[in-house]
Amino acid sequence: MRWLLVLAGIAIAAAGGYVSLAQAGSGAQPWDPELSDNFVFMRALPFALGLGAVVGLFRAGGWKPAVRRGDQIRRFSPGTVIGHWIATIGFVIALPTGLWQYLGGILSQDVPAPGGQLLLDLFHPVPLYWFYRLHYIGAAFVLFSVANFGAYWWVNRDRALLVPRGEWRLHLTGFALEVPRMFGARLAAPLKLDLTQRLPQPRPFTYYETAFSFPTWTFALALITITGLLKAMRYIYPIPGPVLYWASTLHVAAMLLLVLKVLDHLRYTLARWPLMVAMTRGWVSEGALRGVLDTIARPEPWHPEPTLPASAPAGVAGGSER
Amino acid sequence: MALLWAALNVVIAYLFVTNAFVAKTAIKEGLPAQAALLLGGALIAVFAVALARQSLRILRAPGAAEG
Numbered sequence: 001m002r003w004l005l006v007l008a009g010i011a012i013a014a015a016g017g018y019v020s021l022a023q024a025g026s027g028a029q030p031w032d033p034e035l036s037d038n039f040v041f042m043r044a045l046p047f048a049l050g051l052g053a054v055v056g057l058f059r060a061g062g063w064k065p066a067v068r069r070g071d072q073i074r075r076f077s078p079g080t081v082i083g084h085w086i087a088t089i090g091f092v093i094a095l096p097t098g099l100w101q102y103l104g105g106i107l108s109q110d111v112p113a114p115g116g117q118l119l120l121d122l123f124h125p126v127p128l129y130w131f132y133r134l135h136y137i138g139a140a141f142v143l144f145s146v147a148n149f150g151a152y153w154w155v156n157r158d159r160a161l162l163v164p165r166g167e168w169r170l171h172l173t174g175f176a177l178e179v180p181r182m183f184g185a186r187l188a189a190p191l192k193l194d195l196t197q198r199l200p201q202p203r204p205f206t207y208y209e210t211a212f213s214f215p216t217w218t219f220a221l222a223l224i225t226i227t228g229l230l231k232a233m234r235y236i237y238p239i240p241g242p243v244l245y246w247a248s249t250l251h252v253a254a255m256l257l258l259v260l261k262v263l264d265h266l267r268y269t270l271a272r273w274p275l276m277v278a279m280t281r282g283w284v285s286e287g288a289l290r291g292v293l294d295t296i297a298r299p300e301p302w303h304p305e306p307t308l309p310a311s312a313p314a315g316v317a318g319g320s321e322r
Numbered sequence: 323m324a325l326l327w328a329a330l331n332v333v334i335a336y337l338f339v340t341n342a343f344v345a346k347t348a349i350k351e352g353l354p355a356q357a358a359l360l361l362g363g364a365l366i367a368v369f370a371v372a373l374a375r376q377s378l379r380i381l382r383a384p385g386a387a388e389g
Contacts, residue, residue: 096330116341256366266376267372270376
């Protein structure tokens with residue numbers, strides 16, 4: 001039954017894509033390539049979202065709790081691993097092409113910034129509609145992934161990446177302990193977090209992932225999805241000017257957030273290699289994962305500075321011998 | 323690959339920051355756009371440098387990646 005659902009989803013998506021492309025390629029449309037791509041993308045969007053939701057529902061139906069194979073434990077299902085890499089491909093295509101649309105606009109001026117002209121000349125032979133075309137393809141991958149993971153988590157009720165109710169203070173404390181002390185202290189002071197306490201082992205995701213990484217991914221992805229859909233919708237529905245202006249502005253802001261998120265995500269996972277291995281193979285050695293969760297993601301609490309007795313001689317506090 | 327990604331982002335950060343100070347941005351889009359470009363560029367630079375440092379650390383000592 002689940003297979004039928006997926007096959008129907010694929011068939012509908014393929015038919016929708018075919019009809020859209022056939023219309024665009026018929027030669028009967030009056031639009032230039034860029035406008036034509038906009039229409040193809042807009043018409044293909046519901047199918048990309050629908051196919052993602054169907055695949056997510058299919059995966060959720062077959063979801064099983066974590067299993068073990070000797071020393072190896074399953075951290076991610078094959079569907080999650082494949083879904084993650086589909087989203088990665090989407091980002092690798094959509095982010096640079098989106099940035100070029102934005103940068104191309106601000107670089108194209110009488111006296112471009114140093115180096116800007118070099119880039120403009122380099123990409124001059126490539127028609128602008130190709131950047132849009134690739135951006136739409138990347139965006140379709142991202143939208144598929146958003147629908148896929150949204151449906152999957154909604155149905156299987158896997159809430160491991162969410163902070164459990166009443167535990168935000170604990171997770172924020174763990175996050176503050178994981179980041180460099182300068183940032184941790186700035187976060188802890190206004191929130192009155194106790195950084196001297198020993199925290200329980202995070203499970204199955206690190207405090208950094210639950211308190212910071214996942215919420216910011218969710219926010220940035222929701223923002224870019226909603227603003228992107230509004231921008232795309234203007235080709236089939238009259239969107240009021242101010243709404244379109246803010247959608248465009250926030251779409252750029254979300255793009256910037258995602259650029260930062262990708263950089264930070266790579267920095268964090270490269271330093272914790274077992275997490276990278278898990279997202280490639282799905283399996284990870286229990287010892288390596290425990291090493292990440294127990295020692296790296298549960299850093300030692302801070303030890304408060306020893307207070308000096310009132311009679312201590314001046315100079316001791318700073319360790320000065322003068 | 324992570325180093326290459328970081329290097330590309332440094333170029334983007336440079337373009338963001340330099341374009342915050344060009345006349346067209348100031349005249350056409352005003353101070354908020356200039357501030358956004360400057361802040362965005364600075365943030366991309368900081369995160370790109372952090373990724374580059376992490377990548378270099380792994381290249382120098384492959385076993386040093388935590389875990």
